[in-house]
Amino acid sequence: xxxxxxxxxxxxxxxxxxxxxxxxxxxxxxxxxxxxxxxxxxxxxxxxxxxxxxxxxxxxxxxxxxxxxxxxxxxxxxxxxxxxxxxxxxxxxxxxxxxxxxxxxxxxxxxxxxxxxxxxxxxxxxxxxxxxxxxxxxxxxxxxxxxxxxxxxxxxxxxxxxxxxxxxxxxxxxxxxxxxxxxxxxxxxxxxxxxxxxx
Amino acid sequence: xxxxxxxxxxxxxxxxxxxxxxxxxxxxxxxxxxxxxxxxxxxxxxxxxxxxxxxxxxxxxxxxxxxxxxxxxxxxxxxxxxxxxxxxxxxxxxxxxxxxxxxxxxxxxxxxxxxxxxxxxxxxxxxxxxxxxxxxxxxxxxxxxxxxxxxxxxxxxxxxxxxxxxxxxxxxxxxxxxxxxxxxxxxxxxxxxxxxxxxxxxxxxxxxxxxxxxxxxxxxxxxxxxxxxxxxxxxxxxxxxxxxxxxxxxxxxxxxxxxxxxxxxxxxxxxxxxxxxxxxxxxxxxxxxxxxxxxxxxxxxxxx
Numbered sequence: 001x002x003x004x005x006x007x008x009x010x011x012x013x014x015x016x017x018x019x020x021x022x023x024x025x026x027x028x029x030x031x032x033x034x035x036x037x038x039x040x041x042x043x044x045x046x047x048x049x050x051x052x053x054x055x056x057x058x059x060x061x062x063x064x065x066x067x068x069x070x071x072x073x074x075x076x077x078x079x080x081x082x083x084x085x086x087x088x089x090x091x092x093x094x095x096x097x098x099x100x101x102x103x104x105x106x107x108x109x110x111x112x113x114x115x116x117x118x119x120x121x122x123x124x125x126x127x128x129x130x131x132x133x134x135x136x137x138x139x140x141x142x143x144x145x146x147x148x149x150x151x152x153x154x155x156x157x158x159x160x161x162x163x164x165x166x167x168x169x170x171x172x173x174x175x176x177x178x179x180x181x182x183x184x185x186x187x188x189x190x191x192x193x194x195x196x197x198x199x
Numbered sequence: 200x201x202x203x204x205x206x207x208x209x210x211x212x213x214x215x216x217x218x219x220x221x222x223x224x225x226x227x228x229x230x231x232x233x234x235x236x237x238x239x240x241x242x243x244x245x246x247x248x249x250x251x252x253x254x255x256x257x258x259x260x261x262x263x264x265x266x267x268x269x270x271x272x273x274x275x276x277x278x279x280x281x282x283x284x285x286x287x288x289x290x291x292x293x294x295x296x297x298x299x300x301x302x303x304x305x306x307x308x309x310x311x312x313x314x315x316x317x318x319x320x321x322x323x324x325x326x327x328x329x330x331x332x333x334x335x336x337x338x339x340x341x342x343x344x345x346x347x348x349x350x351x352x353x354x355x356x357x358x359x360x361x362x363x364x365x366x367x368x369x370x371x372x373x374x375x376x377x378x379x380x381x382x383x384x385x386x387x388x389x390x391x392x393x394x395x396x397x398x399x400x401x402x403x404x405x406x407x408x409x410x411x412x413x414x415x416x417x418x419x420x421x422x423x424x425x426x427x428x429x430x431x432x433x434x435x436x437x438x439x440x441x442x443x444x445x446x447x448x449x450x451x452x453x454x455x456x457x458x459x460x461x462x463x464x465x466x467x468x469x470x471x472x473x474x475x476x477x478x479x480x481x482x483x484x485x486x487x488x489x490x491x492x493x494x495x496x497x498x499x500x501x502x503x
Contacts, residue, residue, distance in 0.1 A: 042395040060442070060463060063472045063490065067392075067424040067441040070489065071246050071261035071289065071303075072329060072474045074345055074376040074392060 058088040065089045091115065101127045102155070105141065111157065119163045124170060127155045132183040139181025144168045146176040158184055241278075242267065245487040245494060247301075247330060247427060247475040251293040251313065255279065256477060256485060258494060259288035259300060266291055266300055269494060271485070276494065282316045285309055290330040290380075294337035294355055301328030301342070308342055308353070322353045324360065330427060330475075332382035334408075341387055341408075343380040348373065350380065350387060352408070364410040365389075369399045372412035379427035379475065383434065386413060390425035390438055401425055403436060403449060416454030422447055427475025431482050431499055439486060444470035446484055448502055458502035460484070465491050 044064055066089075069079040079089065093110040100106055101113045102125045114123040132142035140148045144156040154160070154170040162169045167178040184190045244262035251257060256269045266288055268280040286304035293299070298313040308322040308331060322342065329345035339361070340353045348367030353360055364387065365374045376392035387406045393399040401423045405413040425447075428438035435457055436449040444463030449456055461470045471490040478484050482499040 059465065059471060059490070063442050063444065063463070064424075066472050066490070067426075070472060070474075071244060071287070072378060072426055072441075072489075074378065076327075076346060 058090050061090055061095065062088040065093075101125065101129070103127055103141075103149075105129045115160055117163060118161055124160045125153060125155045126157060126160045128157045133181050134183035142181050143184040144176065144178075144180055146180045147172075148181075158190075242492045242494070245474070245489055245492060246289060247291045248477045248485055248487050248494065249292045249331075250477050250479065252295070256494075257291045257293055257298060258487060259291040261287050261289065261303075264288065266298065271496070276496075280316075282311060284311070285318070290328050290343065292331035292333050292340065294333040294340065297337070297355065299331050299333070299340055301325070301331055303328070308340065310355070310358075320358050322358060322360075325351060329378060330380045332380045332387065334382055335384075339408075341380055341382055343377055343389065345377055348375065348377060350374075350377075350389065350406070362410065364406050365412075369394060369397055371402070371415050372404060372406075374404070375399050378425065379438065381428045381430060381436075383430045388428055388430070388436060390428050392424060395423070403428070403438065403454070405451075414454070416449060421456055426473065427487075429476050429478045429484075431478045431484075432480060437476055437478050437484060437499065439470070439473035439476050441472055441474060444473060444488075446470075446473070446476060446486060446497055446499070448499060458499075460497050460499060460502070461486065461495070467493070468495060468497070470495060 066079065067073055068075045069077055071078060092112055092115055094112055095110070098106050098108065098110055099113045105127065107113060107126065107128045108131065109128065111128045112126060115126050116122065117124050127141045129141040130137040130139070133139055139145050142156065144158040147154055156168070158168045159170045165174065167175045242258065242260055242263070244260055246259045246261045248256055248258045254270070256271070258267045258269055260267060264284065264287055266282040266284050267278045270277050270279050282298065284300045284302070286302035289301035289303050290308070291298070291300050293313060296313050297319070298311040300309050300311065302309050305321070306323065306325050306328070308325060308328050310319045310321065311317060312319055322340065325342055325344045326347045327345040328342055330343040332341045333339065338355055340355055342351045342353060344351050348365065350364035351360055352362040352364070365372065367374060369375055374389065374391055375394050377389050378392060379390040381388045385408060387408060389404045389406070391402050391404060393401045400417045402415045402417050403425060404415040407413055422440045422443070424441040426439045426441045428436060431437050431448065434451055436451055438447055439445070440447055444461060445459050446461045447456060448458045461473070463470060465471055470486060470488045472488065473486050474489050475487045476484050478499065484497045484499050486495045486497060488495050
């Protein structure tokens with residue numbers, strides 16, 4: 001029985017590898033490259049030359065992200081730096097593929113399924129499946145949807161980190177009506193580049 | 200510009216706020232430009248740096264929305280003026296008494312009087328004015344339009360477009376993902392990330408001002424994210440490698456790497472996302488280290 005499993009596993013592995021090997025004119029497609037064609041593995045990982053060993057730490061990962069998404073990078077999606085000086089891109093984003101959130105959906109924009117509450121240091125769930133009405137998406141599970149699904153968990157992208165703000169806290173205190181369901185990072189409002197601060 | 204004593208040691212001049220060093224407090228808070236120098240002027244997101252004929256340097260700060268003038272004296276640097284410019288500044292260059300600033304929001308290069316900060320005119324039709332160079336007489340501006348994949352040449356006296364170089368593409372002399380530009384002795388030098396997913400390597404490309412390609416050096420394994428660049432006193436190409444946090448010096452004829460200085464890190468003298476470099480006449484390289492919010496000065500004089 002054990003031998004059968006080993007043999008089956010080997011055959012399965014060979015099949016997977018074979019499926020990834022180049023057939024003429026094709027390349028293996030990573031999950032990330034489906035998000036953006038320029039995000040093939042070798043766009044970030046210098047696999048055959050001198051790599052950057054410092055990519056082992058978050059600061060260097062951030063340098064890699066910002067080399068394209070920073071102010072001087074070629075991407076039109078500008079991130080620059082984030083809200084907290086000690087945070088890095090990876091605090092809110094995963095590197096390689098969109099992840100499943102606690103409700104079973106898939107978060108957009110490589111946003112994590114959990115982020116650390118900046119005040120308490122504990123994990124908070126985050127659901128970000130829609131960019132909001134400003135871009136024609138639904139309000140549900142957008143930046144801040146006012147707990148539209150009614151499950152009592154304030155898990156919108158904005159709500160998740162707000163602990164003591166006037167608006168969009170991750171509980172039912174304060175106001176949740178400000179620009180509810182809209183795209184917070186557009187229109188010159190709470191952009192990455194202003195560290196999400198008020199315009 | 201710097202004393203021989205200062206050159207002998209690796210001179211590290213720290214500007215701006217960071218955890219390792221206290222925020223820089225300017226000694227002379229002059230009220231110049233379109234806005235006042237902030238009480239505790241410090242760099243937030245230093246991007247491009249350019250030399251001015253007065254001996255000072257201009258640093259664009261994307262997040263602050265300012266261009267800072269920096270003066271270097273011995274081992275000390277000071278922010279002496281702050282220009283509250285329109286939009287988010289990208290490229291910066293000085294042409295005589297003109298201060299040229301790339302405006303990311305308007306898609307223009309805005310020209311200011313470098314003495315009083317007064318806006319004079321704008322050069323339009325630019326998608327992404329990521330970097331700017333000027334010729335030796337300050338008559339022409341070479342604007343790198345990053346996302347358009349073009350160098351746009353403007354006559355600064357007339358304020359009109361007089362030519363373009365290259366275009367978006369993946370060929371050896373096309374501009375794929377260009378990032379930085381410099382001008383030296385009739386040649387335009389452009390850094391380009393290339394596109395690894397299309398097997399287009401990072402390159403340093405040289406054009407003449409007529410747009411003809413001269414040479415292109417492939418990064419191969421030595422660099423992959425070349426950003427701002429300049430030339431040293433011997434005409435060698437000096438550029439920053441943004442991810443590795445290094446300053447590379449290339450032989451201009453062969454493309455061979457002459458030397459690499461700096462290194463990734465957050466300590467003074469180390470670079471975290473360096474985005475531009477300017478080399479003075481004593482071969483001191485002033486480098487904008489974006490994430491440490493500093494301008495570092497590295498000595499290139501020890502290279503062969």
